[in-house]
Amino acid sequence: MDLILDELGKCYGSTWVLKQINLTIGSGAFFSLLGASGSGKTTLLKAIAGIEMPDQGRIMHGGTDITSHPMEKRPFNTVFQGYALFPHMTVFDNVAFGLRVKGQRGGVLKKSVTDMIDRVGLSDRIHAFPAQLSGGQKQRVAIARVLVCEPRVILLDEPLSALDAVLRGQMQRFLKELHRDLGLTFVFVTHDQDEAISLSDRICILNQGRIEQIDTPDALYHAPRTTFVAEFIGLNNLFQMDANGDTEFGRTATAHSGSSVLTIRPESVQVGETHARLKSSAVLTDRRFHGDNTLLTFRTVTGREILVRRPGRGDTIELGEETMLGFPDRDCTVIPGAGPK
Amino acid sequence: MTAHWFSAAIWRVSIWAFLLMAVLIPIGAFLVYGFFGVEGGSIVYTLSLANYIEVASDPVYRKVLGKTLRIAAEVSVLCFVTGYIVAVFINRQRPVLKYTLIFAVAIPLMMSYVIKIYSMRGLLGHTGFLNQFLIWIGLIDEPLSVFLFNLTAVRMTLVFALVPFSILTTFVGLERIPGATINAARDLGAGPIRIFWTIVLPLSFPSAVVGVMFTFVLSVGDFLAPELVGGVNGLTYGRLIFSQFGIAFNWPLGAALSLVLMVLSFAVIAVAGRLSNPGWLRREDP
Numbered sequence: 001m002d003l004i005l006d007e008l009g010k011c012y013g014s015t016w017v018l019k020q021i022n023l024t025i026g027s028g029a030f031f032s033l034l035g036a037s038g039s040g041k042t043t044l045l046k047a048i049a050g051i052e053m054p055d056q057g058r059i060m061h062g063g064t065d066i067t068s069h070p071m072e073k074r075p076f077n078t079v080f081q082g083y084a085l086f087p088h089m090t091v092f093d094n095v096a097f098g099l100r101v102k103g104q105r106g107g108v109l110k111k112s113v114t115d116m117i118d119r120v121g122l123s124d125r126i127h128a129f130p131a132q133l134s135g136g137q138k139q140r141v142a143i144a145r146v147l148v149c150e151p152r153v154i155l156l157d158e159p160l161s162a163l164d165a166v167l168r169g170q171m172q173r174f175l176k177e178l179h180r181d182l183g184l185t186f187v188f189v190t191h192d193q194d195e196a197i198s199l200s201d202r203i204c205i206l207n208q209g210r211i212e213q214i215d216t217p218d219a220l221y222h223a224p225r226t227t228f229v230a231e232f233i234g235l236n237n238l239f240q241m242d243a244n245g246d247t248e249f250g251r252t253a254t255a256h257s258g259s260s261v262l263t264i265r266p267e268s269v270q271v272g273e274t275h276a277r278l279k280s281s282a283v284l285t286d287r288r289f290h291g292d293n294t295l296l297t298f299r300t301v302t303g304r305e306i307l308v309r310r311p312g313r314g315d316t317i318e319l320g321e322e323t324m325l326g327f328p329d330r331d332c333t334v335i336p337g338a339g340p341k
Numbered sequence: 342m343t344a345h346w347f348s349a350a351i352w353r354v355s356i357w358a359f360l361l362m363a364v365l366i367p368i369g370a371f372l373v374y375g376f377f378g379v380e381g382g383s384i385v386y387t388l389s390l391a392n393y394i395e396v397a398s399d400p401v402y403r404k405v406l407g408k409t410l411r412i413a414a415e416v417s418v419l420c421f422v423t424g425y426i427v428a429v430f431i432n433r434q435r436p437v438l439k440y441t442l443i444f445a446v447a448i449p450l451m452m453s454y455v456i457k458i459y460s461m462r463g464l465l466g467h468t469g470f471l472n473q474f475l476i477w478i479g480l481i482d483e484p485l486s487v488f489l490f491n492l493t494a495v496r497m498t499l500v501f502a503l504v505p506f507s508i509l510t511t512f513v514g515l516e517r518i519p520g521a522t523i524n525a526a527r528d529l530g531a532g533p534i535r536i537f538w539t540i541v542l543p544l545s546f547p548s549a550v551v552g553v554m555f556t557f558v559l560s561v562g563d564f565l566a567p568e569l570v571g572g573v574n575g576l577t578y579g580r581l582i583f584s585q586f587g588i589a590f591n592w593p594l595g596a597a598l599s600l601v602l603m604v605l606s607f608a609v610i611a612v613a614g615r616l617s618n619p620g621w622l623r624r625e626d627p
Binding site: 049051070071072073078080081082087088097098101102130131132145146 | 519521522524525526527528529530531532535539540543544619620621622623624
């Protein structure tokens with residue numbers, strides 16, 4: 001039961017907020033839509049949910065064209081941003097809502113609902129109203145309300161963005177466990193790349209209504225295909241390379257036809273003695289300690305800032321001190337055809 | 342610290358003083374007047390329970406009160422239902438039209454009540470719009486005089502005058518329902534009818550009930566509409582009170598009659614207050 005979006009487009013007035021969206025979400029995947037605000041990720045989720053109708057293209061689910069199906073007829077359920085719980089209903093009635101719509105009554109209903117509330121750990125709050133719950137508890141109710149309907153696909157619209165860091169970590173673990181236990185398809189919208197990377201099987205990166213890249217978190221990090229992705233995911237160093245493999249720091253062996261961009265992650269940059277072909281002398285201009293690692297900022301003789309990440313407290317280098325930076329070929333990623341940076 | 346305490350105290354004292362002067366003293370005076378009597382057109386300041394006994398024992402008063410309460414209840418229900426339908430319609434419009442319509446609904450509230458009653462007479466009267474219209478569509482040949490000077494005319498006039506209260510309060514309640522809440526219900530498979538009964542109605546009811554309170558309290562004490570369009574059957578409790586003050590000059594009896602109405606109104610306000618603040622709106626545990 002794959003979910004396939006085929007040439008999907010959506011416009012408001014004359015502005016296309018989604019353009020040529022082609023993607024396949026495999027059954028049982030944890031699939032994230034990642035992008036900054038205004039990237040179209042929420043609009044895309046709403047198109048899948050049926051809240052927004054696309055102006056172009058098709059949505060297929062398990063071989064059926066569901067583009068024109070209204071949201072109440074789609075086998076998907078949504079966990080809304082801000083939860084959208086029914087404020088006049090208790091936790092029990094909120095969770096029971098979907099099953100009552102389907103005509104379930106009596107003991108069967110009661111058992112399914114109490115089991116689900118138990119599963120999300122809210123048994124002692126079953127008769128509370130949403131106004132009496134904490135943010136994390138409301139989030140659990142919103143998830144339980146959707147899970148109890150046993151949808152094929154669960155759509156989550158920035159479900160964790162309103163929670164504080166500690167609670168967000170707990171909820172991430174909870175979501176991951178749920179996904180593993182239930183084997184359902186999760187489509188997860190977020191602007192938080194760490195969240196997307198740590199939770200997802202595959203991530204679709206959106207930029208101004210277009211897909212930049214769809215890949216595994218590992219591939220997005222280590223093999224970005226566009227400069228946008230290279231800069232969007234994690235910290236990165238980018239510099240220009242011409243057709244001969246010449247860069248401002250020397251010539252590489254990984255030449256590529258036409259001009260391109262070379263990227264290297266902060267943790268792969270060598271500091272001090274180096275045998276790399278690409279290297280530069282640089283001055284340490286900033287040092288930021290993050291506990292388990294230290295982020296160093298260097299300025300090369302060419303005037304470029306280079307980020308370097310070292311484990312622990314980092315190298316014993318003083319601010320203003322000059323050293324050599326090396327960029328080993330094997331750790332550099334080439335983004336072909338990328339314009340001048 | 343001291344200055345803060347001092348200004349807070351002044352605030353408290355002024356608020357209570359205002360309440361005392363504007364509300365409690367007039368009500369208290371009324372209560373006391375009910376214990377006085379009348380002889381030869383002037384008030385006798387000796388205390389007795391005679392007026393209250395008369396109000397409680399005379400079946401005419403009870404009958405008129407019963408009739409008035411029934412009319413007020415019917416008017417309130419009519420206002421609630423029509424107000425609800427209109428508010429739902431208005432709430433569905435695009436923002437500019439929506440607020441224009443709501444403003445249009447509020448305008449009549451700023452106009453004189455007497456003008457509204459007379460315009461109702463113009464609509465329902467012998468040469469009024471309703472008769473002209475019925476003749477024009479060929480339903481009747483001669484203008485009818487059954488539309489005016491009866492209790493139905495009173496009901497219609499009251500609904501006409503009071504329905505803006507229902508529309509406005511219901512609209513406020515409807516507008517407060519977030520779109521995401523409706524979408525969440527649709528997402529779980531609910532159709533429009535179920536959404537109305539299980540989501541929209543319960544969520545807007547606390548606001549709408551405030552409108553019911555307005556329409557009930559205002560129509561139960563009204564004496565102008567029965568006076569001007571009620572005809573011979575139009576003796577309502579409000580008119581009864583009015584006649585004690587304005588015609589019979591029996592203020593003590595009028596005060597005793599008013600007290601009954603006041604107690605009833607407070608009861609209605611208390612019930613409406615409870616209904617407009619349901620448990621789910623409160624933060625503390627049930």
